[in-house]
Amino acid sequence: MRRRDRHDDDPELFELLANLEEIAETTRIPALLCRLLEIYGLKSVAYLGSGLSAQPGQGPYLAVTYSDDWVDHYKAQRFVDVDPAVQIGMRRMLPIDWDTFDRRDKNVRRLFGEAAEFGLGRRGISLPVHGQHGDRALVSITSDASDRDWRHLRLYYMRDFQMLALHMHQAILRLEGQRMETASLSPRERECLLWVAEGKTAWETAIILGLSEHTVRCYLESARHKLGAANNTHAVNKAGKASLLSQIP
Amino acid sequence: MRRRDRHDDDPELFELLANLEEIAETTRIPALLCRLLEIYGLKSVAYLGSGLSAQPGQGPYLAVTYSDDWVDHYKAQRFVDVDPAVQIGMRRMLPIDWDTFDRRDKNVRRLFGEAAEFGLGRRGISLPVHGQHGDRALVSITSDASDRDWRHLRLYYMRDFQMLALHMHQAILRLEGQRMETASLSPRERECLLWVAEGKTAWETAIILGLSEHTVRCYLESARHKLGAANNTHAVNKAGKASLLSQIP
């Protein structure tokens, strides 16, 4: 805990955010994570990104300060299926303190036990990040702070890392592709797709919108064409990820 | 700008977050927004939520400190279709400074001109919020700070309001329903649904996964049943919103 004794001015935070914007290669990310360790006096920082490239089957993106040993062990033991930080954190919106995890499960206890052996901090927070296109990330930090310090620090960590996590995700998205040419749907096309996404048939949608069934089909067809979708299901998925189905046009 | 001269300790922020967690009625939200005005020395705070109730056709949720006159005028003029804070902010992940908007469009200039007449600050920031289920929100704040002050303040505003916006959204979600019973899909069901969401037919999915077409149909059927979906399209939409289609199971 080097410079975290004063919480007054935080030029570091904004400097780090600027650095993230300037990064031009993914190879420089680990170094930046290490700077985070120093500045915030942490034991580890980890970034786990999912759904970055919009193609299924693509593995998650990982950038960590963990030792390679721990990463290999984690993968070999398939801890990702057990790890509450991932399982719960990836399904949340707000950051979560690892202290709140239920450790009664024996697999979970084993995970945290072995994590400690590999030098991860006893305390941890995971901050979920939600991108625009269904892409997600989880930024996790660990610390060895005492119980006293931790109660205060965690709040400041949550505050700063909420922003850092967001910008980190943005930077990685920028570097790892995810070019999403956003097609624009007409109001009617969007409306038809919206109801089809709710499980309505073309006929039902026609009733709801007061159109002929055939007209609905035409809108769906042009929506599919605009989105480059193979069928309605694909179109709904693409439009949903591009948040074209929200109420605000 | 009452107490914002010192950026050192921020008990206010964490107190506000605690208040947000304790709120039991939506009627108390406006009062909390007004406290934000005082504490941060702002001209206005606005929350705009979209897709909160998971039913289409539901209007957006609005909680603002604007005058009713401005809200009525804004709605009457359909400014939401023009407002770059909404149009751009809702499609972003990172917060955006209103100074960066392109004001060449005459409609945009009219919007900001009339906004100033109704007493909104000259400076503004909008912070997008992304929920887990496709729900979104935009928290916008305005200020009358001088150019000098603004350059520094905006960063601190972004930092604190990034957290405040998130917790505000969480509080409103909690109060405004959005109970999403998360069905759990088996790996195979999820996998089939994933490829169908990519526009593949059952036959193609069967080839990809090395299964018989009939087996794929069975998995899709049980997935639909688990999700309470009327058809594959509905199932993909539901599963996507519940982030059941991501790589991390």
Place this chain on the structure above:
DNA sequence: CGTAAATCCGGCAGATACACCGGATTTAGG
């Protein structure tokens, strides 16, 4: 004043989805 886009309508053939019927083995957990 054109042009492009959005808004509407109809029909038809073939592909695909969907529901409902039947069966099987393997695996995890109480």
Place this chain on the structure above:
DNA sequence: CCTAAATCCGGTGTATCTGCCGGATTTACG
């Protein structure tokens, strides 16, 4: 040990989707 769930396979009839053909008027923009 037993049960539940997950993993697999086949058939059938009907509903729905999808692509492609043909029209129409209105609106916005340069």
